[in-house]
Amino acid sequence: MTTIASQLQLVAQRMERACTAAGRPAGSVQLLAVSKTFGADAVQAAAQAGQRAFGENYIQEGMDKIAAVQALEPALAAQLQWHCIGPIQSNKTRLVAAHFDWVHTIDRLKIAQRLSEQRPAALAPLQVCIQVNVDGGASKSGVPPGEALALAQAVAQLPRLQLRGLMSIPDPVAGFAAQCAVHQRGRAVFDAIAAVGGPGLERFDTLSLGMTGDLEAAIAAGSTLVRVGSGIFGVRSYAAG
Numbered sequence: 001m002t003t004i005a006s007q008l009q010l011v012a013q014r015m016e017r018a019c020t021a022a023g024r025p026a027g028s029v030q031l032l033a034v035s036k037t038f039g040a041d042a043v044q045a046a047a048q049a050g051q052r053a054f055g056e057n058y059i060q061e062g063m064d065k066i067a068a069v070q071a072l073e074p075a076l077a078a079q080l081q082w083h084c085i086g087p088i089q090s091n092k093t094r095l096v097a098a099h100f101d102w103v104h105t106i107d108r109l110k111i112a113q114r115l116s117e118q119r120p121a122a123l124a125p126l127q128v129c130i131q132v133n134v135d136g137g138a139s140k141s142g143v144p145p146g147e148a149l150a151l152a153q154a155v156a157q158l159p160r161l162q163l164r165g166l167m168s169i170p171d172p173v174a175g176f177a178a179q180c181a182v183h184q185r186g187r188a189v190f191d192a193i194a195a196v197g198g199p200g201l202e203r204f205d206t207l208s209l210g211m212t213g214d215l216e217a218a219i220a221a222g223s224t225l226v227r228v229g230s231g232i233f234g235v236r237s238y239a240a241g
Contacts, residue, residue, distance in 0.1 A: 004042060005049035007232045008033075011215075015226065018219035029219055032083055032208075034229030036061065037236045040068035046232060047076050055104075055227055057086030063099050085167070085208075085227060087141050094118045102127040104167040104208050107143045112155045119160035126160060129167040129208055134185040142168060145189045152193050156200025165206030165224070166190045172213065179217030183209045187222040 008031075016026050034055040035043050043054055043065060056062030062082065070077040083102040093114035096103060106112050106128050119126050130152050133142030143151050148166070156163045168186040173179055190207045197204075210218020212231035219226065230236065 003234075004045040004232060007234075008046060008049050008051055011212075011228050011231050014215060014231075015219065018216040021216070022220045024219065029223060030225045032085075032225055032227045033232050034085065034211075034227050035065065035233065036086075036229065038233045040065050040072055042233055043069050043080075044072050044076070047073075047080060051232075052079055053081045053083060055083040055085040055229075056100075059084065059086065059088070059092045059095055063095060066099055088115075090114060097126060098123075100126070102129070102164075104129045105131045105141060106151070106155060107131045107133075107141055109151060109154050112158055112161060116158035116160045121160075125162040127162050127164045128155065129165045129206060130155065130163070132166050132168045132186060132189050134168045134189070135170045135182055140169070140171075145185065148189050149193050149196060152201070152204075153196075153198065156198070162203055163200055165204055165208065166193070167208035169211075176217050176220075179214040180220050183214070183218050183221035183223065190222070 011031060015029055019026050019028055032053045032055045033046050033051050036057040066082055081101045083104060084096050084100045085104045087105055088096055088111055093111060097115045097118040098120055103126060115126055130148055131142040132145055132148050133140050134145060152163060155161060166186060166189060170182045173182055186209050187207060194204050206225055207223050208225045209221060209223035210226040212228050215226040
């Protein structure tokens with residue numbers, strides 16, 4: 001078994017134990033493998049081990065990787081799902097709309113409108129999540145919790161997009177209880193929007209919370225998708241400059 005395959009198995013076991021501890025069904029949480037800074041060969045290895053959903057923070061890197069995986073193994077590449085989980089500038093929306101299946105980082109209506117306008121008609125609707133800044137960091141991306149409902153309702157009306165849920169990336173905190181508490185803030189915003197419902201919110205079912213270090217707490221708080229990078233691929237080595 002390759003290292004990536006064995007790490008995927010360990011993460012799956014952690015997720016299963018966390019679901020059991022939270023009284024949730026096994027398999028109720030999706031794993032998103034965060035492949036940023038790792039090459040197409042790492043994605044290929046994970047895909048060969050059964051992983052299908054991959055997250056990329058950097059748009060150009062993600063596009064290059066999508067093309068490279070397609071060249072390496074076309075039949076397998078056709079089964080993969082690509083999630084944009086990094087910030088999106090206005091001049092990058094066309095690339096995201098054309099090459100990704102999901103976007104987790106909608107925090108402005110303008111970006112959602114551009115993605116809607118630029119999503120190719122031949123592709124399925126782009127699946128999107130609202131990013132919420134649950135712990136109030138001034139320099140962080142995400143809409144404030146009090147503005148999330150209005151943004152969600154506006155995004156839900158846009159053609160070529162399907163609003164699926166919420167995502168948050170709170171600052172790391174120590175201890176299971178503290179991690180649960182901060183993730184519960186995201187869960188509360190998600191529940192409030194789901195309770196209001198309305199047109200375009202029929203598939204509002206995704207709560208993207210938790211990473212390698214806090215996936216157990218995120219699952220306890222109700223996450224339906226955890227974003228794991230180093231737990232699968234190892235510690236990242238960022239190039240200088």
